[in-house]
Amino acid sequence: MSAPVLEVKNLKKHFASDGWLTDEPPAKAVDGVSFSIDEGETLALIGESGSGKSTVAKTIIDIHETTDGLIRYQGEDITNPIRRQVETIRSEIQLVFQDPTSCLNPRRTIRKTLLVPLKATGVPREEREARVSEMLERVGLTDEYLRKYPHELSGGQKQRVNIARALAVEPQLLLLDEPTSALDVSVQAKIVDLLADLQEELGLTYLFITHDLSLVRNFADETAVMYLGEIQEQGPTEELFESPRHPYTRALLSSIPVTSAADEAYRPESEPLRGEVPSPRDVPSGCRLHPRCPHATEDCSMRQPDTRHVNDVAVNCIAYDDDTDGFDALLDAANTTPGDAS
Amino acid sequence: MSDDALLDVSGLSVGFEGFDGYADVVGDVDLHVERGEVVTIVGETGCGKSVTTKAITGLLDEPPAHVEGDVEFDGMDLRELSEAEREDLNGDRLGMVSQNPLSSLNPVFTVGEQLTDTAQFGGSDDAGLLSYLRRRHSGSERAAARERVLEMLREVQMPDPEAVIDSYPSELSGGMRQRALIAQALLNEPDLLIADEPGSALDVTVHDRILSLLTDVIAERDMSVLMITHNLGVARQISDRIYIMYGGRIVESAPTEEIFTEARHPYTQGLIASIPRLSGEPMAGGIDGSVPEYTDPPSGCRFHPRCPYADDDCRSAAPPRTDFGEEAHAVCVRHVDGGPTPTIAETKRRLMADDERAESEVER
Numbered sequence: 001m002s003a004p005v006l007e008v009k010n011l012k013k014h015f016a017s018d019g020w021l022t023d024e025p026p027a028k029a030v031d032g033v034s035f036s037i038d039e040g041e042t043l044a045l046i047g048e049s050g051s052g053k054s055t056v057a058k059t060i061i062d063i064h065e066t067t068d069g070l071i072r073y074q075g076e077d078i079t080n081p082i083r084r085q086v087e088t089i090r091s092e093i094q095l096v097f098q099d100p101t102s103c104l105n106p107r108r109t110i111r112k113t114l115l116v117p118l119k120a121t122g123v124p125r126e127e128r129e130a131r132v133s134e135m136l137e138r139v140g141l142t143d144e145y146l147r148k149y150p151h152e153l154s155g156g157q158k159q160r161v162n163i164a165r166a167l168a169v170e171p172q173l174l175l176l177d178e179p180t181s182a183l184d185v186s187v188q189a190k191i192v193d194l195l196a197d198l199q200e201e202l203g204l205t206y207l208f209i210t211h212d213l214s215l216v217r218n219f220a221d222e223t224a225v226m227y228l229g230e231i232q233e234q235g236p237t238e239e240l241f242e243s244p245r246h247p248y249t250r251a252l253l254s255s256i257p258v259t260s261a262a263d264e265a266y267r268p269e270s271e272p273l274r275g276e277v278p279s280p281r282d283v284p285s286g287c288r289l290h291p292r293c294p295h296a297t298e299d300c301s302m303r304q305p306d307t308r309h310v311n312d313v314a315v316n317c318i319a320y321d322d323d324t325d326g327f328d329a330l331l332d333a334a335n336t337t338p339g340d341a342s
Numbered sequence: 343m344s345d346d347a348l349l350d351v352s353g354l355s356v357g358f359e360g361f362d363g364y365a366d367v368v369g370d371v372d373l374h375v376e377r378g379e380v381v382t383i384v385g386e387t388g389c390g391k392s393v394t395t396k397a398i399t400g401l402l403d404e405p406p407a408h409v410e411g412d413v414e415f416d417g418m419d420l421r422e423l424s425e426a427e428r429e430d431l432n433g434d435r436l437g438m439v440s441q442n443p444l445s446s447l448n449p450v451f452t453v454g455e456q457l458t459d460t461a462q463f464g465g466s467d468d469a470g471l472l473s474y475l476r477r478r479h480s481g482s483e484r485a486a487a488r489e490r491v492l493e494m495l496r497e498v499q500m501p502d503p504e505a506v507i508d509s510y511p512s513e514l515s516g517g518m519r520q521r522a523l524i525a526q527a528l529l530n531e532p533d534l535l536i537a538d539e540p541g542s543a544l545d546v547t548v549h550d551r552i553l554s555l556l557t558d559v560i561a562e563r564d565m566s567v568l569m570i571t572h573n574l575g576v577a578r579q580i581s582d583r584i585y586i587m588y589g590g591r592i593v594e595s596a597p598t599e600e601i602f603t604e605a606r607h608p609y610t611q612g613l614i615a616s617i618p619r620l621s622g623e624p625m626a627g628g629i630d631g632s633v634p635e636y637t638d639p640p641s642g643c644r645f646h647p648r649c650p651y652a653d654d655d656c657r658s659a660a661p662p663r664t665d666f667g668e669e670a671h672a673v674c675v676r677h678v679d680g681g682p683t684p685t686i687a688e689t690k691r692r693l694m695a696d697d698e699r700a701e702s703e704v705e706r
């Protein structure tokens with residue numbers, strides 16, 4: 001079996017507090033995350049803001065220095081890379097950001113923007129123009145956009161340019177950090193479609209970061225749900241949607257406003273989470289979700305949950321561990337209490 | 343439409359004089375909110391939803407804005423009111439919740455001060471500075487107002503209201519700020535609540551809880567609500583009736599369930615087909631193009647450049663309105679001319695076919 005394209009083991013990224021007079025604890029943005037992505041596959045990383053999902057992506061391409069753990073690309077250790085490795089990483093792994101506008105230089109035409117990565121990777125001058133046109137065509141834009149400035153483009157078109165720019169250096173792995181969350185649904189569907197086509201055509205591997213679970217249903221092979229710097233549940237997307245096990249996954253699924261009865265069947269009957277995401281500087285003891293979790297027991301605040309494997313899905317939850325029937329039994333019991341029956 | 347509508351807007355149009363020329367943003371908007379009814383306006387970014395509500399509440403500066411049409415609220419013509427009369431109405435009988443929970447609270451006053459002011463002075467007649475100072479510093483009246491604020495904060499399920507009331511907005515999380523704003527809007531028991539994408543700036547789980555809170559509060563008070571959202575799922579969860587807006591025009595309206603089962607306008611159908619599904623049902627590849635330029639809008643139907651059914655009729659003349667029963671209507675020529683009637687399934691098929699055609703063109 002060939003090595004996975006990207007392998008991350010026990011990755012940690014702690015941000016020390018600024019200033020030398022403060023004694024604030026470091027913010028544990030990412031705290032022990034492991035996953036791997038095989039060639040041509042898509043892993044979706046799901047989580048609310050502050051869960052550390054973007055930090056994972058930025059640590060992988062060395063925007064942030066790794067605190068601890070291991071990152072392997074094509075079997076090679078690229079954790080805190082040396083200079084030679086940085087060049088490989090930058091040409092083989094590309095990041096597409098959330099806000100398509102702030103990623104484009106407003107004073108450069110699209111042509112100039114797209115020429116930059118070609119110059120940087122040493123594509124001969126005479127080939128560049130042809131490559132730029134080819135890139136634009138690949139993302140569904142025509143040559144007339146070459147002379148335009150970013151402000152003349154709509155959000156969806158800007159995101160297409162960003163994708164084209166990322167593809168310019170012919171990367172193997174794309175890290176997509178909420179590529180569609182700034183866009184409207186009708187445009188979002190277009191971009192997701194484009195990404196799926198590109199993957200098929202170029203054999204790309206994706207790490208798809210988003211907060212919207214419904215978006216990855218048809219798109220990702222595997223899904224990992226992150227909360228406060230840790231992956232809580234990870235497994236094949238299909239299985240995760242059919243029977244979500246972790247209370248956080250269930251809460252995320254049940255908070256999606258759906259538009260049809262068929263979709264409603266996939267929203268687990270779940271108690272909503274209490275409160276909001278706590279600060280990563282002050283992570284709750286035991287299971288990180290316990291102050292918000294509707295199923296939390298005393299045990300949850302005392303010890304770290306172990307990872308359990310059920311049907312290829314890895315779940316970190318004590319409450320689930322205690323009751324092998326999952327939460328449906330718990331909820332049935334809760335729903336038949338006399339208080340609810342009225 | 344009954345004569346009893348709480349809010350009745352007819353022929354509303356809004357334009358802006360700008361550097362690029364005159365932008366004809368909102369036009370021919372007819373909408374009404376019955377008593378005790380929850381109505382949403384759904385549309386994408388730049389469809390004129392917020393401008394419409396701002397025109398209704400009189401928050402647009404004229405000029406540069408040009409507002410025309412009638413806005414009737416409980417028998418009063420809002421467009422005729424003087425500024426002082428408006429101010430009495432806003433915050434008292436008309437409550438508003440805005441989208442961004444941080445920029446709607448004043449950062450230099452505590453939440454308590456701001457909400458107590460609303461409770462004490464919201465909607466009262468302007469009786470001059472002296473009267474204001476006397477009342478502002480009257481201990482008993484202030485304490486009573488504060489008590490009301492606390493009660494309201496408890497009602498919106500604010501965690502630890504006694505501490506929150508003396509906090510500054512920056513000390514609160516996004517969800518708490520949004521709750522404070524909802525509490526503020528409800529303090530004077532408004533007849534009509536206008537909510538502009540409440541909570542959509544927040545995380546999904548928090549957003550969901552804000553929505554269920556709103557649903558509860560609305561049901562409890564039997565309040566009338568005009569809500570704006572870009573998310574059809576949210577509209578489905580909360581509203582009785584939906585208006586779909588595109589390019590500053592209302593293109594369709596129907597009772598909520600009807601929109602999702604038998605949407606009649608191609609734009610609505612395209613939107614519905616583009617929503618990612620939890621059930622894994624494949625979605626259409628979105629709608630080509632983007633919202634129109636308001637300084638130079640497309641001729642005829644404003645949706646025609648993006649519409650999979652468009653033909654010369656659509657380009658040449660504004661589409662007619664077709665009524666379907668009492669409560670539903672669609673503004674699309676396809677329902678009149680006997681051509682192919684747009685259905686959700688057909689639109690989805692066409693949008694997906696469009697996609698494949700575009701791809702094959704690129705390959706060539």
